[in-house]
Amino acid sequence: MREYNFDGLIGPTHNYAGLSPGNLASQTHGGQPSRPREAALQGLEKMRFVSELGVGQAVLPPQPRPSLRTLRTLGFTGTDEEVITRAARDAEHLLRLTSSASAMWTANAATVAPSADTADGRVHLTPANLTQMFHRAIEADTTHAVLRAIFADPKHFQVHAPLPGAAHFADEGAANHTRLATPGHKAVHLLAWGRSAWQDVKGPQRFPARQTLEASQALSRLHQLDPAQVVLPQQHPDGIDAGAFHTDVLAVGNERFLMLHALAFVDHPALLQTLRQKLGPDFRSVVATNDELPVKDAVKAYPFNSQVLSLPDGTMAIIAPIESRETPHARAFLERVVAEDNPVKAVHYLDVRQSMNNGGGPACLRQRISLTDAERAAITADVFYSPALHETLATWVRRHYRDVLRPEDVRDPLLARETMTALDELTRLLKLGSVYDFQQ
């Protein structure tokens, strides 16, 4: 089994619209101009770096934005251009919500269980319904279509429908999921959540908790995980109120290693005790106390929104955002992680600032999917990273993407046309077939 990091290719409408309450970066940068071309190239450079470390890398496509389908569903009529002009005139905020390139954060695209852990021996994938935020909820249908196109072979893959909507089963995908495993022990799935639909649990006071306990339980059932191997920790309400809207803002794990902030989960000592029992003495964890790393710095610099990657030589490396190098407490924490007795031997700081400004670090930009050779061979889409694919995609980005986008530029019907042209071409480059509604 090999892990592939499926990164979201950052879309042509990447912009800062301030759409996510509880996500401090999104709130801070709302209204500022963005740089879509630079953003997409930064994403590609991260893919190159990860691939050159010897780690599996693949890509997931952006989604058509503005979402004309959503605007039409909400009553805007006419040609594509008329729909956009009317929405810009009568419902500008709705146009912003339907124009976000938020599908780039593929950690939120789905939750995935590898075939080694599921009762029927297939890879299970459930697209996240993302019901908590409207601009993200509209991703689910296209994500479902894209995953069905890539993971098409029913012998190896089961792509479930997104969980039914409404607030009860609010699901944010793998941003709240961590798979841990030690040699000789069955893997453990941490499926975290921030609120409960029908249990009386104290939740955050300021900011929304996006994932429900009930959604996490449903994912565990759907993916046919062994209930004894599933742990359902609650995200710490104070962490969410400090800006950790997803678990991966304050915790990240890989195989036998977990690093977390003290405000990541309620009662983290009990959680670590449970994990030690299930995973045995090889399991290693590093906790940052609030004194060592104030949660404010953790949310700003995103050291936990790192990728922790298993390298071919058996060690692990951390891919952290450069903001973590620039923030002394965050940097000191990561240096401590490398110095201690655990598999992590290096930290690399990468520039994904265009995405970071909307609250998405290296970990948000990727969906981890572990595949056997046979599973990988069953995928016919051209989504696996290679230097040649890099060149193809970089050329495609340079040809189609704008340099600068101000939030009000989403009013321009030409932007929607440019995006459709680009995405239509991309589906051919990636051999995806017709996955977008404008292609039906």
Ligand SMILES: N=C(N)NCCC[C@H](NC(=O)CCC(=O)O)C(=O)O
């Ligand atoms: N932590 C993980 N896994 N993902 C980060 C998602 C960031 C995303 N930002 C946004 O959607 C901001 C869009 C804007 O404001 O323009 C969100 O809040 O859902």
